[in-house]
Amino acid sequence: MSREFKAYLALCYVSIVWGTTYLVLLIGVSQFPAFLFSALRQMLAGGLLLLFVFISSHKNKITRSYIIDQFIIGLLMITFGNGFVGYAEMYISSSLAALICATMPVWIVCINMILNRNEKPNSIVLFGLLLGIIGIGLVFKEHLIELFDSRYQMGIGLVFIAVIGWSMGTVLIKKKAPYYKNVIMNSGFQLFFGGVGIFVCSLFFDDFSRIHLVDTKGIIALLYLIFFGSIGAFVCYLYALSNLPVGIASVYSYINPAVAVVLGAIVLDEKLNVFIYLALIFIIAGVFLVNYGYRKVKKT
Numbered sequence: 001m002s003r004e005f006k007a008y009l010a011l012c013y014v015s016i017v018w019g020t021t022y023l024v025l026l027i028g029v030s031q032f033p034a035f036l037f038s039a040l041r042q043m044l045a046g047g048l049l050l051l052f053v054f055i056s057s058h059k060n061k062i063t064r065s066y067i068i069d070q071f072i073i074g075l076l077m078i079t080f081g082n083g084f085v086g087y088a089e090m091y092i093s094s095s096l097a098a099l100i101c102a103t104m105p106v107w108i109v110c111i112n113m114i115l116n117r118n119e120k121p122n123s124i125v126l127f128g129l130l131l132g133i134i135g136i137g138l139v140f141k142e143h144l145i146e147l148f149d150s151r152y153q154m155g156i157g158l159v160f161i162a163v164i165g166w167s168m169g170t171v172l173i174k175k176k177a178p179y180y181k182n183v184i185m186n187s188g189f190q191l192f193f194g195g196v197g198i199f200v201c202s203l204f205f206d207d208f209s210r211i212h213l214v215d216t217k218g219i220i221a222l223l224y225l226i227f228f229g230s231i232g233a234f235v236c237y238l239y240a241l242s243n244l245p246v247g248i249a250s251v252y253s254y255i256n257p258a259v260a261v262v263l264g265a266i267v268l269d270e271k272l273n274v275f276i277y278l279a280l281i282f283i284i285a286g287v288f289l290v291n292y293g294y295r296k297v298k299k300t
Contacts, residue, residue, distance in 0.1 A: 007243035010236035015252040018237075019259025021229040022094040022101075023267055024221045025086050031218035033206035038086040039199035041222060042078050045230035046192025053185045060182045069176055070189035073169045078194020080165025083201060084158040091155030093270045098260030099139050100159045102283045105250040106132050107167035109294045115171070122296060128289030135282030138275045170250070173241055183242060187235045250291065254284050 028037045060066075089097055106129060113121060121129075180186050241249045257280060264270035 035202035042195030049188030074190040074193030077169030079197030083198035088158035124293030132286030138279035
């Protein structure tokens with residue numbers, strides 16, 4: 001089995017599993033303090049991966065620069081990218097969070113173009129950005145009244161910060177991929193450092209009196225996210241990102257929101273209407289065009 005084929009299999013796993021995590025995360029933060037839940041998930045997942053690496057003696061040489069890079073990536077992708085989404089889902093639906101996160105590849109392309117000023121957006125990229133903006137507008141059409149609620153505003157703002165953080169981390173990973181080949185060790189450090197960052201947020205913002213609400217459902221949600229959402233999916237994502245072009249590796253974001261929206265409607269009875277479906281179509285079409293247009297820019 002070729003490395004490229006395995007990378008595509010890993011991408012398929014990520015596309016499905018990360019779509020389910022929005023729902024499971026919402027279940028978890030309904031019982032646990034939100035930041036604490038995400039911190040436990042990521043620190044335990046990262047710790048288990050690092051334990052495996054050190055027991056199996058497959059670790060690479062660990063340098064100061066390596067640790068700094070993994071800490072920064074963990075802070076961007078896990079503390080901001082994951083922790084903030086979990087906290088935001090106390091105030092907004094899992095479907096809405098997933099639809100906003102679907103714009104992530106657009107942010108990646110924009111960041112790449114800012115860093116590479118010789119790469120100018122063409123008409124396809126600009127049209128894709130316009131479709132994405134229309135899609136986000138359609139998402140909020142049904143929530144105009146809620147936009148005046150400060151808690152709802154905070155939830156939306158946190159998800160946008162999360163998307164930008166994840167996008168910046170993705171660009172940094174792609175840049176560092178040639179130097180750090182051990183995907184499992186990289187994942188372990190990034191998850192653990194990111195989890196520590198989320199735990200610091202927990203100390204300042206969580207209401208620990210909510211811990212008494214935890215029951216079997218919350219524990220199952222935590223275990224699912226540790227083993228499937230973090231260990232399995234994050235390792236697969238880094239593997240795909242290391243072996244596929246970043247535009248292809250971000251294809252999972254076309255599928256994640258659809259999975260999240262359908263599960264939110266089926267399991268949690270979250271509201272679905274024609275505007276949500278149109279928003280999903282516009283966002284996915286916009287993301288596709290931005291990626292397609294960016295690849296043409298790169299070739300030029």
